[in-house]
Amino acid sequence: MPAPLKVALLGCGVVGTEVAHRLVTHADELAARVGAPLEIVGIAVRDAASPREGVTGTSLEPLLTTDASALVRGADAVVEVMGGIEPARTLILQAIEAGASVVTANKALLASDGPTLYKAADAAGVDLYFEAAVAGAIPIVRPVRESLAGDQVQRVLGIVNGTTNYVLDRMATDGLELEQAVKEAQALGYAEADPTADVEGYDAAAKAAILASLAFHTRVSLDDVAREGITGVTAADVAWAQRTGHAIKLLAIAERNVRDDVAGIQVRVHPALVPLEHPLAGVRGAFNAVFVEAEAAGELMFYGRGAGGAPTSSAVLGDLVSVARHRVLGGRGPVESSYADLPVLPAEAACTRFQVRLDVDDRPGVLAQVAHVLAEHDVSIEAVRQSADAGAATGVARLLITTHTARESALAATVAALTDLDVVRDVVSVLRVEGA
Numbered sequence: 001m002p003a004p005l006k007v008a009l010l011g012c013g014v015v016g017t018e019v020a021h022r023l024v025t026h027a028d029e030l031a032a033r034v035g036a037p038l039e040i041v042g043i044a045v046r047d048a049a050s051p052r053e054g055v056t057g058t059s060l061e062p063l064l065t066t067d068a069s070a071l072v073r074g075a076d077a078v079v080e081v082m083g084g085i086e087p088a089r090t091l092i093l094q095a096i097e098a099g100a101s102v103v104t105a106n107k108a109l110l111a112s113d114g115p116t117l118y119k120a121a122d123a124a125g126v127d128l129y130f131e132a133a134v135a136g137a138i139p140i141v142r143p144v145r146e147s148l149a150g151d152q153v154q155r156v157l158g159i160v161n162g163t164t165n166y167v168l169d170r171m172a173t174d175g176l177e178l179e180q181a182v183k184e185a186q187a188l189g190y191a192e193a194d195p196t197a198d199v200e201g202y203d204a205a206a207k208a209a210i211l212a213s214l215a216f217h218t219r220v221s222l223d224d225v226a227r228e229g230i231t232g233v234t235a236a237d238v239a240w241a242q243r244t245g246h247a248i249k250l251l252a253i254a255e256r257n258v259r260d261d262v263a264g265i266q267v268r269v270h271p272a273l274v275p276l277e278h279p280l281a282g283v284r285g286a287f288n289a290v291f292v293e294a295e296a297a298g299e300l301m302f303y304g305r306g307a308g309g310a311p312t313s314s315a316v317l318g319d320l321v322s323v324a325r326h327r328v329l330g331g332r333g334p335v336e337s338s339y340a341d342l343p344v345l346p347a348e349a350a351c352t353r354f355q356v357r358l359d360v361d362d363r364p365g366v367l368a369q370v371a372h373v374l375a376e377h378d379v380s381i382e383a384v385r386q387s388a389d390a391g392a393a394t395g396v397a398r399l400l401i402t403t404h405t406a407r408e409s410a411l412a413a414t415v416a417a418l419t420d421l422d423v424v425r426d427v428v429s430v431l432r433v434e435g436a
Helices: 015-023 027-033 068-073 088-097 107-124 142-146 162-174 178-186 200-216 233-244 309-329 365-378 408-419
Strands: 007-012 038-044 077-080 103-106 153-159 246-261 262-277 285-293 297-304 351-361 381-384 396-403 424-431
Touching: 007 015, 007 068, 007 309, 015 027, 015 038, 015 309, 015 408, 027 038, 038 068, 068 088, 077 088, 077 246, 077 309, 088 103, 088 107, 103 107, 103 309, 107 200, 142 200, 142 285, 153 200, 162 178, 162 246, 162 285, 200 246, 200 262, 233 351, 233 424, 262 297, 351 365, 351 408, 365 381, 365 396, 365 408, 396 424, 408 424
Parallel strands: 007 038, 007 077, 077 103, 262 424
Antiparallel strands: 153 246, 153 285, 246 262, 285 297, 351 396, 351 424, 381 396
16 A cells, blocks of 8 residues: 555644544545545644643644644645634645645635635645535535536525524524524534624625535635625514415525626525425524536435534545545546636626515505505515404504515615605515525
8 A cells, every 4th residue: 555645634623623533543444445544644723732622632632733834834635624714824825835635624715715725726736625615514515516517507595504594493493582592502512602604694605605606617705795694583584484384594595697688696695585395494403405406407405414523524534535546546636617707796686586574554555555666666566464463453564575576676675665655664574585
């Protein structure tokens, strides 16, 4: 068997520790699959003296080092699971410059500056793999990048953040308010002490940018993604969704569109109503799922655990086996494909259906006034429902208006006009309908 391949590990958190343990405990199997042993030569951390569960007192402890730069320059393959932009970017570029292949789970870095890394890897003739950056254990990067390379992807619709899916699921099953559900997710380890990246949609937006770049052969950055989190979703919204046969999910959406005779793509993240008969509506707890619509393949769905040490380590090690085999046998994996260079269309040009919930004066003629405002802005009404628990006693009627497909810009103008209408007490919520 050839000499061992030297593997450097950047980061020793939950994922890094799991990767390290699996490299040791499954060493023989991995060597057989690669064609050479994989030897961990070091694990870069900020403080090598700090106690680490699963590392301190084990054979991994002597491998801890604070000299990450020296570590990556002496490796054949570098696994980056430290997260953040810096020093991860600098260390990955140093590794590539030194001729090492790289496996990363760093969605934020890939979404903000992926082209720099792709260009460096291409120039150095090394692999850059990142399956774990999008949906944990779910194989989605490789299917989109390789299995569908001969097809044309039309749309990607995904639940790519397990924390928000857990929160929304708890709101639906037990009627919890958002804050209660987030605290529960934190107690279970699904959410960080600061859950902003999850509940405000930043995490999902980074993953949406990566998926869109792969699916449409176009460079899409985090700044190109229209983003709206779930902080405005209430228990009442979730209850109304169930009444109308929907589940509320935080969706990452990337799709081909033609707007004003310009062909391009739109990428957005926002809470949406998903019909209960759609496969994504049944994704529960902290699970992830990505629904892909392709011209020839049709509809495909990838489902599984989207976070956690063990699931994410599966994706990391799968990539590591691939890049290591290339080192042993020769050749390289796929490189960045951005030949299409499609324009990213503005968010306001997106078209979808909407549900608008209003509190209005409970008297004759109000619905006609509301309908007139929608018609003025070219928004067509599909259905209107009135809440059974509101009426003359309070002087307020609660309306739920479902629209036909309309532009974001038209709906925004409609909502502004409704807000100014004397008979409208409040525009309670506006939610998009996807997957219908």
